[in-house]
Structures are given as C-alpha cells and as structure tokens.
Amino acid sequence: MAKIIFLLRHAQSAGKQSGQRDYDRLLTPQGEVEARTNGKKISDGNYFPDLILCSGAARTRKTLELFYEFKQLLNEKIQFREDLYDAAMTHLLDIIQGLPDDVNKVMLIGHNPGISLLASDLSTRIVDMSTCQLVGYEFQVDSWLDIDSCGKEILNIK
Numbered sequence: 089m090a091k092i093i094f095l096l097r098h099a100q101s102a103g104k105q106s107g108q109r110d111y112d113r114l115l116t117p118q119g120e121v122e123a124r125t126n127g128k129k130i131s132d133g134n135y136f137p138d139l140i141l142c143s144g145a146a147r148t149r150k151t152l153e154l155f156y157e158f159k160q161l162l163n164e165k166i167q168f169r170e171d172l173y174d175a176a177m178t179h180l181l182d183i184i185q186g187l188p189d190d191v192n193k194v195m196l197i198g199h200n201p202g203i204s205l206l207a208s209d210l211s212t213r214i215v216d217m218s219t220c221q222l223v224g225y226e227f228q229v230d231s232w233l234d235i236d237s238c239g240k241e242i243l244n245i246k
Contacts, residue, residue, distance in 0.1 A: 091227045091235060093184060093210060094137055094195040094243065096155065097203050099123040099220040101147040111145045111173060115154075119147070122220035123154035126245050131158040135224065135243060137195040140165055141183065143172035148197045151220065172198050177205035187232040210239045221246045 100119030104110055115123070136159065142152050149168065171179065180202055187194060196203070200217065207215035210225045217223065225239030 089192055089230060091229055091232060092137075092193040092224060092242070093227075093235070093239070094135065094193070094222060094224045095203055095207050095210075095217070096151065096195060096197045096222045097200060097217040097219055098143075098145070098148045098151040098197065099154070101219075113145070113147050115147055115150050119219065120150070120154055123151045124157065126220050126222060127155035128158055129245055130222070130243075135193075137193040138165065138191045139167070139187070139193075140195045140197065141167050141169055141172060142197040143175075143199060144168045144170045145173050145199070148172075148199070152197055155220075172196070174199060175202045177202050177209060180206045181209065181235075185232050185235055189231050191232075209237055210235075211241060212238055218246055 099122040100116045101113045102116050104113055142148050175198065180196060204215055204217040207217055207223050215223065222243060222245045223241065224243030226242045227235050227239045229235060
C-alpha cells in the first residue's frame with residue numbers, strides 16, 4: 089500500500105506585535121482567505137488524511153481550522169505538537185518515519201524553512217513553499233521507515 093505525505097505551510101501571518109511571542113502570531117485577513125480558498129479546492133478530492141500533525145503555534149492552528157472548515161474533523165485525527173514549531177527538516181522526517189504503519193495518509197502543518205526543506209527532500213526538485221501552499225507526495229512503500237527522497241508529486245496547490 090502507498091504512503092502519502094501532505095505538507096501544508098501555514099497561511100500568511102501578521103508581523104510580530106510589541107511584546108508578542110513569535111509563537112502567538114495570528115493570520116492576516118489575507119491569510120484567512122488563503123486558508124479557506126485552498127481548503128475548498130481539495131474539499132471534494134481524495135486528499136483527506138488519516139492523521140494531521142500540526143504545530144501548536146497560533147497561525148498553524150488557525151490555518152488548520154480554516155483549511156478544513158468545509159469538512160468535519162475528528163479530534164482523534166489531529167495532534168498538536170510543540171516540536172513542529174521551528175523544527176529542522178531532519179526532525180520532521182524523523183517524525184514521519186516514526187508513524188505507525190496503519191496510517192497511510194498524513195498531513196504535516198508547519199513553518200518555513202523546515203517545511204520547504206522537507207518538501208525539497210521528498211521531491212525531485214527544490215521547493216520553496218509559499219504561505220498556505222499544499223504539496224502531496226506518494227511513496228510506494230509499506231512502512232514509513234522506508235520513506236526517503238523522490239516521492240511522486242500528486243498535489244501542488246498554491
């Protein structure tokens with residue numbers, strides 16, 4: 089069975105306000121539109137993951153909420169993870185390779201530069217993900233441990 093990885097960079101976020109932690113930055117109104125629009129683009133497709141791994145930062149949580157506002161999400165399918173915030177590409181890959189094999193489609197929602205570096209590592213090209221860009225890669229493997237570079241790109245929504 090194939091394993092599919094969807095990578096979603098958070099939507100456009102506001103600049104850091106005085107006294108505000110970067111972790112707490114919110115989406116701009118344009119970012120909210122991006123998330124809704126791109127979520128709607130896949131709402132009828134076969135792109136619904138078995139598991140969603142989302143950074144705990146405010147802007148990634150809001151991106152997830154707006155991206156899937158057209159579908160009902162089961163809370164047990166979502167994991168908010170602090171270690172996805174500002175994570176290195178190698179850490180993101182370690183997380184993916186550590187997934188249970190009964191999960192076949194996973195979505196990781198995170199931040200640059202890690203998310204773009206991971207997309208590039210899983211692809212055959214350099215990927216510089218824009219805000220709210222969604223890419224998907226398919227691998228013909230049975231175990232997440234066997235995921236490496238050069239997956240087949242099956243989705244790219246900017």
